Amino acid sequence: MAKILVVDDEKTIVKGLKFALEKEHYEVLAAYDGEEALRLFEEEAPDLIVLDLMLPGVDGFEVCRRIRKKSETPIIMLTARGEDIDKILGLELGADDYMTKPFNPRELVARVKAILRRSRNKTNDQANLKVIRLQDLEIDLFSHKVKVRGKEVDLTSKEFALLSLLASQPGRVFSREQLLEHVWGYDYYGDARTVDVHIRHLREKIEPDPSAPEMILTVWGAGYKFREGKNV
Numbered sequence: 001m002a003k004i005l006v007v008d009d010e011k012t013i014v015k016g017l018k019f020a021l022e023k024e025h026y027e028v029l030a031a032y033d034g035e036e037a038l039r040l041f042e043e044e045a046p047d048l049i050v051l052d053l054m055l056p057g058v059d060g061f062e063v064c065r066r067i068r069k070k071s072e073t074p075i076i077m078l079t080a081r082g083e084d085i086d087k088i089l090g091l092e093l094g095a096d097d098y099m100t101k102p103f104n105p106r107e108l109v110a111r112v113k114a115i116l117r118r119s120r121n122k123t124n125d126q127a128n129l130k131v132i133r134l135q136d137l138e139i140d141l142f143s144h145k146v147k148v149r150g151k152e153v154d155l156t157s158k159e160f161a162l163l164s165l166l167a168s169q170p171g172r173v174f175s176r177e178q179l180l181e182h183v184w185g186y187d188y189y190g191d192a193r194t195v196d197v198h199i200r201h202l203r204e205k206i207e208p209d210p211s212a213p214e215m216i217l218t219v220w221g222a223g224y225k226f227r228e229g230k231n232v
Contacts, residue, residue: 005046007037020105034058052078068094072157094156171228
């Protein structure tokens with residue numbers, strides 16, 4: 001039985017989500033502020049977190065940032081404002097999905113199921129895991145570590161997934177829709193701008209000159225590709 005942590009300072013929302021999730025046989029933990037959310041995350045190790053952005057004290061952005069420093073636990077962010085900037089900031093920090101209030105609890109439950117299903121379906125076959133080396137770049141697919149010129153680079157889970165996909169097939173052009181499908185999954189409700197945001201941040205972290213990228217290349221009108229080079 002998966003364990004879900006619901007974080008929101010509106011008790012009626014927490015109560016409604018708790019009812020909907022428990023009806024689907026999930027174990028539900030509740031937190032009403034950021035500090036309590038971080039404490040429960042450490043103590044209970046939930047399988048997924050539903051996280052409101054506007055929390056008293058430590059807000060949802062900071063909670064997400066701290067969790068992403070140590071874990072890839074799936075996070076669905078909630079926002080009352082519906083502004084793109086909130087959604088983009090949340091996704092940049094490593095959230096897996098977002099929903100804008102007001103929302104139907106049944107839709108959130110459907111997204112929880114989809115995200116947990118994708119997490120379970122990730123292969124653990126270590127025989128297929130490897131290290132990709134392309135000149136100054138090293139991607140360890142087992143430990144989820146990336147090094148550029150020997151120095152480890154801190155990537156979010158989505159940035160790592162994007163980089164791994166592109167670098168594993170140098171020269172292949174991926175459309176934004178294909179990248180959304182591969183990295184975020186069929187059930188993701190966002191748009192293609194999410195890919196552009198993550199590509200921009202990836203370039204800032206791995207390219208010598210992000211304004212003139214040498215590794216992650218834009219193919220105008222088509223999408224993105226990783227430059228062709230020799231794997232060593």
